[in-house]
Amino acid sequence: MLRMKLHWWILIGMVVGALWGTAMNIAYLDAFEAEAQAEVLGDQWTEEEAIAAAREVQDLVRGKIRATALGGLAYGLGTIFLSLLMMVVIPLVLSSLVSGVAGMGSAKRLGRFGWKAASWYVSTSLLAVLTGLVLVNVFRPGHGVEMPLPVSSGASVEVPDSGWDLLLRFFPSNPFQAAADFDLIHVIFFSILFGVFLLQVPERVRAPVVSFFEGAFSVMMKMTLFIIKLAPVGIAALIAQLVAQTGPAVFVELAGYAGTVAAALAVHFFVTLPLIFWVVTRRNPYRVMKAMSPALLTGFSTASSSGTLPLTMQRLEEGVGVGNRTTSFVLPLGATINMDGTALYECVAVLFVANVYAAVNPAFTMTLGTQVTVVLLALIVSIGAAGIPHAGLVMMVIIFKAVGLPIELTALLWAVDRPLDMCRTMVNIWSDSMGTSTIAMTENDVDMAVLFDEPESSTAVFPGEEREEDVAAGGR
Ligand code: ASP
Numbered sequence: 437m438l439r440m441k442l443h444w445w446i447l448i449g450m451v452v453g454a455l456w457g458t459a460m461n462i463a464y465l466d467a468f469e470a471e472a473q474a475e476v477l478g479d480q481w482t483e484e485e486a487i488a489a490a491r492e493v494q495d496l497v498r499g500k501i502r503a504t505a506l507g508g509l510a511y512g513l514g515t516i517f518l519s520l521l522m523m524v525v526i527p528l529v530l531s532s533l534v535s536g537v538a539g540m541g542s543a544k545r546l547g548r549f550g551w552k553a554a555s556w557y558v559s560t561s562l563l564a565v566l567t568g569l570v571l572v573n574v575f576r577p578g579h580g581v582e583m584p585l586p587v588s589s590g591a592s593v594e595v596p597d598s599g600w601d602l603l604l605r606f607f608p609s610n611p612f613q614a615a616a617d618f619d620l621i622h623v624i625f626f627s628i629l630f631g632v633f634l635l636q637v638p639e640r641v642r643a644p645v646v647s648f649f650e651g652a653f654s655v656m657m658k659m660t661l662f663i664i665k666l667a668p669v670g671i672a673a674l675i676a677q678l679v680a681q682t683g684p685a686v687f688v689e690l691a692g693y694a695g696t697v698a699a700a701l702a703v704h705f706f707v708t709l710p711l712i713f714w715v716v717t718r719r720n721p722y723r724v725m726k727a728m729s730p731a732l733l734t735g736f737s738t739a740s741s742s743g744t745l746p747l748t749m750q751r752l753e754e755g756v757g758v759g760n761r762t763t764s765f766v767l768p769l770g771a772t773i774n775m776d777g778t779a780l781y782e783c784v785a786v787l788f789v790a791n792v793y794a795a796v797n798p799a800f801t802m803t804l805g806t807q808v809t810v811v812l813l814a815l816i817v818s819i820g821a822a823g824i825p826h827a828g829l830v831m832m833v834i835i836f837k838a839v840g841l842p843i844e845l846t847a848l849l850w851a852v853d854r855p856l857d858m859c860r861t862m863v864n865i866w867s868d869s870m871g872t873s874t875i876a877m878t879e880n881d882v883d884m885a886v887l888f889d890e891p892e893s894s895t896a897v898f899p900g901e902e903r904e905e906d907v908a909a910g911g912r
Pocket of ligand 1: 739740742775777778822823824825828864
């Protein structure tokens with residue numbers, strides 16, 4: 437068998453899917469559309485009636501395409517792939533969040549490092565999402581494009597209408613029910629609380645629970661990687677279904693979307709993160725970038741920040757001079773929960789699909805409330821996403837469900853997901869590296885001779901924060 441990298445297989449899958457879909461499109465679409473319109477509307481119908489019944493007609497057309505051999509195969513394989521992906525989401529979210537939060541160690545250790553790390557994660561992820569939000573509103577990819585998208589008949593359009601509705605969405609009353617209903621926001625809420633309170637029970641009780649969740653997380657990572665191997669076939673089938681009903685025009689519009697994600701990622705990578713580092717430490721961030729380049733490029737080619745973690749740690753310690761005390765705490769946690777690139781990507785991707793969907797479904801409108809929901813969920817989803825290829829896209833169903841977008845439309849995003857995943861993974865790793873270096877500098881845990889050719893240690897300190905020597909002098 438040819439030993440090719442997965443992303444090549446995925447690209448091949450996309451091309452096959454596009455051809456497969458185009459064949460169905462040419463062979464069936466016009467005839468099936470005419471048949472469906474006659475069945476729904478009779479022989480004499482006006483344009484308005486056709487628009488009003490568009491969804492019903494589309495459902496019927498989809499059913500007709502599925503009834504063919506080629507369409508049935510696309511439907512079957514695509515559904516298996518989507519189901520497998522959905523199958524791992526809940527256990528993966530639960531185990532990754534519980535082990536990530538519990539990995540902080542004791543509640544006391546959460547203290548100083550904890551608040552610094554948490555402020556870095558939250559503030560940089562938020563800045564990333566806002567960068568994406570601004571650019572997606574400026575460039576508006578997908579806006580006003582009349583694509584006859586496959587619209588799921590079961591998808592109900594629900595948009596939060598008040599601040600309370602938005603807030604109440606986060607509070608589960610029954611976590612098991614939430615898991616059974618695939619209510620991921622509730623599962624995430626419960627998992628974080630579980631991790632936090634796990635830190636407060638005695639070590640004897642905590643240790644086996646933590647090992648259990650760590651073990652479960654490793655298993656889920658392996659299972660996810662296995663499912664991702666099926667991606668070329670699953671993606672071919674999903675793309676085929678999509679193109680059968682939309683035609684190849686769908687790919688042209690993706691260029692605007694991919695360009696918006698890439699531009700926003702570049703702003704965050706080259707400007708925002710280095711600027712924060714410089715403001716806090718007054719040192720040249722691009723020297724750190726150069727020292728970290730092997731890890732960044734490995735992240736780019738593997739599209740996995742977890743897989744790159746050992747290399748990131750090694751470069752930070754040996755290339756930048758960061759002490760192990762900081763890297764061992766801040767880095768693994770960051771690799772699990774700090775994903776600026778993923779957060780930014782979630783925001784742009786969902787709003788892009790929403791723009792496209794709004795053009796064909798007048799009942800779906802993008803309100804300010806929807807955008808706020810997307811921003812909040814993008815942050816949460818980036819925390820819950822595993823550091824493996826395509827995790828961000830797998831997790832996107834959460835946001836789709838919350839804002840009322842049919843989850844089949846994630847198929848739109850698969851076409852360009854691999855290159856975008858490579859870019860966002862690099863941003864994720866860069867944010868972890870900048871965060872760890874910044875925190876280490878404020879903690880005087882950097883050997884300044886290694887990268888900055890300075891004999892003295894860093895003197896930068898977060899406002900109101902004690903220096904390491906002061907703490908030591910105080911008889912810590
Ligand atoms: N591949 C990304 C990472 O490993 C996660 C994602 O899919 O966004 O960081």
